[in-house]
Amino acid sequence: MSTFFDLDLLKPRDRYKLLTASVIPRPVAWITSVDLSGVVNAAPYSFFNIFGQDPALVILGLEHRSDGSAKDTECNIEATGEFVVNIATPSLVESMVGTAATYASGESETTALGLELVRSKKVLPPRLAVSPVSIECVRMFVLSLSSERSILIGRAVGIVARDGLIDQETLRINWSGELPIARLYADRYARLEEIKRWSIPDLSQNNMSSEE
Numbered sequence: 001m002s003t004f005f006d007l008d009l010l011k012p013r014d015r016y017k018l019l020t021a022s023v024i025p026r027p028v029a030w031i032t033s034v035d036l037s038g039v040v041n042a043a044p045y046s047f048f049n050i051f052g053q054d055p056a057l058v059i060l061g062l063e064h065r066s067d068g069s070a071k072d073t074e075c076n077i078e079a080t081g082e083f084v085v086n087i088a089t090p091s092l093v094e095s096m097v098g099t100a101a102t103y104a105s106g107e108s109e110t111t112a113l114g115l116e117l118v119r120s121k122k123v124l125p126p127r128l129a130v131s132p133v134s135i136e137c138v139r140m141f142v143l144s145l146s147s148e149r150s151i152l153i154g155r156a157v158g159i160v161a162r163d164g165l166i167d168q169e170t171l172r173i174n175w176s177g178e179l180p181i182a183r184l185y186a187d188r189y190a191r192l193e194e195i196k197r198w199s200i201p202d203l204s205q206n207n208m209s210s211e212e
Contacts, residue, residue, distance in 0.1 A: 012148060017185070020046075025182030025190055029060060030086040030096050032110070032117075033076035034125045040117060041072045042099040042109045042128065044088070046183035056156035058085060058137050061149060068147035072105060077152065081139045082123035085156075086131035089178045090191050095130065096181070122158045132162045133173075 007015050020026075029048035033041050047061025062074045070078070077083050088096045099109040110117055116129035120136050127134035136158040143151040159166075166173045179192040 021185040024184045025192070026184075028088055028096070028181060028183050029058075030088045030092075030099070030128065030131065031060070031073050032084045032086060032125045032128060033073050033082075034080060035072070035076050035106075036079050037106075039106055040108050040110050040126060041076055042086075042115065043071070043073050044096050044100050045073075048085070050156070055140075057140075058135065058154045058156050060152040060154070062142075062152055064148055064150070070150070074142075074150060074152070076125075077139050077154075078142070080124050082125055083137050083139070083154065084120055084123060084125050084127045085135040085137060086128040087133040087135075087180050089132060089175075090181050090189075091178065092130055093181055093189055097187075120158075121160065127160060132165055132175075132178075134160045136160070 005018060007018075010018075026046045027048060029045045031041075031043055031045055035041070045060055045062070047063075049059060051057040051059050062071070064070055064074075073083070095113055095115060098113050099115075101109075103109055103112060109115070110128070117126035118129045120127050120134075123136045123138065127136070135156050137154040137156050140153045140155050142153070145151060161173070165175075179195075182190045182192055184190055
């Protein structure tokens with residue numbers, strides 16, 4: 001037996017509840033951006049992922065305010081064309097969630113919460129000093145899908161990592177037991193702890209054996 005939910009007949013909020021509780025876990029982009037007056041904004045987004053390496057694509061799902069207007073992150077990226085994806089680990093969740101609160105336009109979450117900023121290498125918005133990995137990005141284009149949602153497609157142009165986190169020769173990353181936080185649904189987050197390796201089967205070896 002199974003139960004079918006027709007998403008076309010549900011209200012957007014109900015679709016949100018079902019989809020975000022079904023597709024878990026999701027990575028979180030802790031975005032820093034800056035407006036033309038220099039005020040830095042920080043906000044977490046779990047409608048986010050990377051979508052390729054050539055070009056190095058980063059995609060964000062940007063939610064609008066109830067009146068359909070863009071929030072500060074989208075406005076800032078529109079103004080400067082740049083943003084930074086900061087990766088949060090479990091020890092940073094409280095600060096990350098704190099930046100999701102509704103601050104007045106023009107008020108910096110990083111100032112209010114005492115989050116230290118560091119100058120980026122290739123883009124104007126600074127990165128968060130507490131983040132172990134930050135990805136500097138430039139906007140490619142934005143798709144306006146409805147009064148509620150825009151999809152932003154960006155290109156990653158640089159990665160800054162905490163010293164010792166990435167092997168400079170192999171480019172392998174060692175999270176040392178504190179992997180990035182995962183978003184579940186509502187106010188729930190999860191640690192990634194049990195990791196197993198599953199290699200893709202090499203079918204060419206089977207074919208060679210059958211031919212011998």
